[in-house]
Amino acid sequence: MSSNPDNNPAVVASELSKCFRVFNKPSDHLKEIFAFGYRQFHTPFWAVQDVSFEVDQGGCLGIIGENGSGKSTLLRIIAGVIRATSGAVHVHGRVSALLELGAGFNPEFTGRDNVFLNASILGFSDQQTRERMSSIERFAEIREFIDRPVKTYSTGMFVRLAFSVAIHMDPDILIIDEALSVGDYFFQQRCMRKIHELKGRGVTILFVSHDLEAVRSLADETIWMERGAMRARGKTDEVVASYLAEMMTRGSIDTLGESPVGEPLQASDELELPSAVIDRIPQFIETLPNVDQRHGNRKAMIRGIGVYSSEGTQIASASQGDRVCVRISLECLEDVSQPNVGFMLRNRLGEDVTGTNTLFEGTPMEPSLAGSRLSVDFVMDLPFLQAGFYYFSPAVADGTLDQYEMCDWVDNACAVEVVGRSVTYGHMRIPVKAHTRVVDKGEVRTPSDE
Amino acid sequence: MTLRDLTFFLRRLTANRNLLRNLVLRDLKHRYVGSVGGLVWSIVHPIVLLISYYFVFTVIFGMRFDPEQIGTDNFAIYVFSGFLPWLMFSDTVMRSCTSMTDNANLITKTVLPSEILPIAITIANLVHHLIGLVILLGVLAMFETVTLNVVWVVIYLAVLIVFAQGLGWLVSSLNVFFRDTSQVLNVLMIFWFWFTPILYSPELVPERFRLIVALNPMATVVVGYRSAFLNLSPPVAEHMIILAAWTTATFLLGALFFRRSKTAFADVL
Numbered sequence A: 001m002s003s004n005p006d007n008n009p010a011v012v013a014s015e016l017s018k019c020f021r022v023f024n025k026p027s028d029h030l031k032e033i034f035a036f037g038y039r040q041f042h043t044p045f046w047a048v049q050d051v052s053f054e055v056d057q058g059g060c061l062g063i064i065g066e067n068g069s070g071k072s073t074l075l076r077i078i079a080g081v082i083r084a085t086s087g088a089v090h091v092h093g094r095v096s097a098l099l100e101l102g103a104g105f106n107p108e109f110t111g112r113d114n115v116f117l118n119a120s121i122l123g124f125s126d127q128q129t130r131e132r133m134s135s136i137e138r139f140a141e142i143r144e145f146i147d148r149p150v151k152t153y154s155t156g157m158f159v160r161l162a163f164s165v166a167i168h169m170d171p172d173i174l175i176i177d178e179a180l181s182v183g184d185y186f187f188q189q190r191c192m193r194k195i196h197e198l199k200g201r202g203v204t205i206l207f208v209s210h211d212l213e214a215v216r217s218l219a220d221e222t223i224w225m226e227r228g229a230m231r232a233r234g235k236t237d238e239v240v241a242s243y244l245a246e247m248m249t250r251g252s253i254d255t256l257g258e259s260p261v262g263e264p265l266q267a268s269d270e271l272e273l274p275s276a277v278i279d280r281i282p283q284f285i286e287t288l289p290n291v292d293q294r295h296g297n298r299k300a301m302i303r304g305i306g307v308y309s310s311e312g313t314q315i316a317s318a319s320q321g322d323r324v325c326v327r328i329s330l331e332c333l334e335d336v337s338q339p340n341v342g343f344m345l346r347n348r349l350g351e352d353v354t355g356t357n358t359l360f361e362g363t364p365m366e367p368s369l370a371g372s373r374l375s376v377d378f379v380m381d382l383p384f385l386q387a388g389f390y391y392f393s394p395a396v397a398d399g400t401l402d403q404y405e406m407c408d409w410v411d412n413a414c415a416v417e418v419v420g421r422s423v424t425y426g427h428m429r430i431p432v433k434a435h436t437r438v439v440d441k442g443e444v445r446t447p448s449d450e
Numbered sequence B: 001m002t003l004r005d006l007t008f009f010l011r012r013l014t015a016n017r018n019l020l021r022n023l024v025l026r027d028l029k030h031r032y033v034g035s036v037g038g039l040v041w042s043i044v045h046p047i048v049l050l051i052s053y054y055f056v057f058t059v060i061f062g063m064r065f066d067p068e069q070i071g072t073d074n075f076a077i078y079v080f081s082g083f084l085p086w087l088m089f090s091d092t093v094m095r096s097c098t099s100m101t102d103n104a105n106l107i108t109k110t111v112l113p114s115e116i117l118p119i120a121i122t123i124a125n126l127v128h129h130l131i132g133l134v135i136l137l138g139v140l141a142m143f144e145t146v147t148l149n150v151v152w153v154v155i156y157l158a159v160l161i162v163f164a165q166g167l168g169w170l171v172s173s174l175n176v177f178f179r180d181t182s183q184v185l186n187v188l189m190i191f192w193f194w195f196t197p198i199l200y201s202p203e204l205v206p207e208r209f210r211l212i213v214a215l216n217p218m219a220t221v222v223v224g225y226r227s228a229f230l231n232l233s234p235p236v237a238e239h240m241i242i243l244a245a246w247t248t249a250t251f252l253l254g255a256l257f258f259r260r261s262k263t264a265f266a267d268v269l
Helices: A026-033 A071-079 A111-121 A126-140 A143-147 A155-167 A185-200 A212-218 A236-250 A275-280 B003-015 B017-030 B040-060 B075-097 B104-109 B116-143 B148-177 B181-194 B207-215 B217-229 B237-268
Strands: A009-022 A043-056 A060-065 A086-091 A095-098 A173-177 A204-208 A221-226 A229-235 A300-309 A317-319 A323-332 A339-347 A352-357 A373-381 A388-399 A404-410 A414-419
Touching: A009 A071, A009 A204, A026 B148, A026 B237, A043 A060, A043 A071, A043 A086, A043 A204, A043 A221, A043 A229, A060 A071, A060 A212, A060 A236, A071 A086, A071 A095, A071 A173, A071 A204, A095 A155, A111 A126, A111 A143, A111 A155, A111 B017, A126 A143, A126 A155, A126 B017, A155 A173, A155 A185, A173 A185, A185 A204, A185 A212, A204 A212, A212 A236, A221 A236, A229 A236, A236 A404, A300 A388, A300 A414, A323 A339, A323 A388, A339 A373, A352 A388, B003 B017, B017 B116, B040 B075, B040 B116, B075 B116, B075 B148, B075 B181, B075 B217, B104 B237, B116 B148, B116 B217, B148 B181, B148 B217, B148 B237, B207 B217, B207 B237, B217 B237
Parallel strands: A060 A204, A060 A221, A095 A173, A173 A204, A300 A404, A317 A414
Antiparallel strands: A009 A043, A009 A086, A221 A229, A300 A323, A323 A373, A339 A352, A339 A388, A388 A404, A388 A414
């Protein structure tokens, strides 16, 4: 994970298991503790089973999985709040943990009191905390609320303060559980920047998130938890892709939109290429330049993809604003009753830029029999994207926008370099007309007016 | 529990002294959260008690005792000197009892050495207790004489602290599993108060009930306090031995019980 091989791992978890003993009443719990193993009063529930991993110093481990898959329990064990039933955790360095919704804050006390108490739990002296206080306040942006009881805080303020405290405790290891899903967008962005900064400084980070984009941009390695067990562990891109794949086949994530049939953004015939141009493009493309990841039930398979210019020549780079045609060719290996072909365009960081599919654009396809071979064209004007490499991930599914089975999804099959004529601020430039109007002219002041 | 355990415990306590300090300060503040007077109330409170005792026992009931027997001709002072250790004891145990459940957020969200919570309560109560003792000494200096015997109170106080601490650990961990513990304790404390010679002198207890006084560790502590402040004869040796036995047993039981059950706190809370 870390490029430095002689680093000692910061966190080593070996064969961790946590069995929550489910008791009918708390007193049964006590009885069992003092039965010294002679009698059982519980029904076992294995929240975490046999999980092993290492995180190098300065590394970042993402943990993904559905609700109730044991992610939080795992983090709580590593943070040392609860004890594993079996297995061992070795942690080297100071751990600062932000578990679920906010640290151990007492609602009756002011934010400031809570900061001091939390810092002293981590072994900070009051002097050390005082030195950090203004920085903590500044990051949390809660102004005068710092001296009001925590019970008067909004959820956002609560999380902001908790996060601010966690990152100011000079952690060697920072553990963050889902905390960033609360709070406003701008704060989330700020947190992500801060986490990136800490990572750059060599802080080891373990975090749970449902935000796969965040995981992708931050984690070197990712664990996929499923029903308490480690379903997969490996390079983030691979694990996230196979997780997404599974979620999509199950249809529990709806990335393609909400309405069963979509509408095109502009009902125009403008986005057409002359038939002479179309004829120049191979009818059926049989090259997949790259396959990062592939998933689906394989009822239909993507056979090729190509990006073509408005002249019908295959291109590897395009200028901002150019009209291009993306042709995706596929073959049905079984009957597909509601085929839907589409793509996702991602940037270099793996962030989704845009995506669409035939159904979404209001052009549903006919049912296709096994053995049929199809090509689908997407003609579009490239947005004024920031210059750089972009990747098309083609996919074919069977079903509606709401409910479908993924037949084949090919991650980052084909790259296009967007070359810039124009500077872009942010992800892209969009067509904008600026108008200026002088409302009040003001007065010309000269020094001699005196 | 070996000596190694004890040194480990003490080392952990020193490592966490700033946490302990913050918890104690928080406790002292919490009792008067939102009040303007703050700590002044812990001075006012015992004084009001003392005046009330004087009003009820001396003015209303007109109780007069032989100073030879109770060490003072002011029954209010007699009651007060016995009531102070009881207050320290019952307050520590009662508030320790709910300390785990009250601080569930700390136990489930942070890596807190939970045994420190009852310790913080004991120390906070000790502060209040010392204020009470200073007031008692002031009153004695004004109306009676203070002898060197007073220094013996340090011993009784030390025993009281150890006893209350052990019991505090025991009930606080019990309360995690049985939330009724604090209610049961409430009722128990009422009995315990009236079976302890605070509002009466142990000599008034009929012969056949004397065993209860002998076995009651708090009775010995109360008698001890009075012997120190009012220059009375100290508790008899047998009672002191029983007190020592109670204290050692309670402390060990509480500490071991707490240590064994605390790993489950975060799971249960």
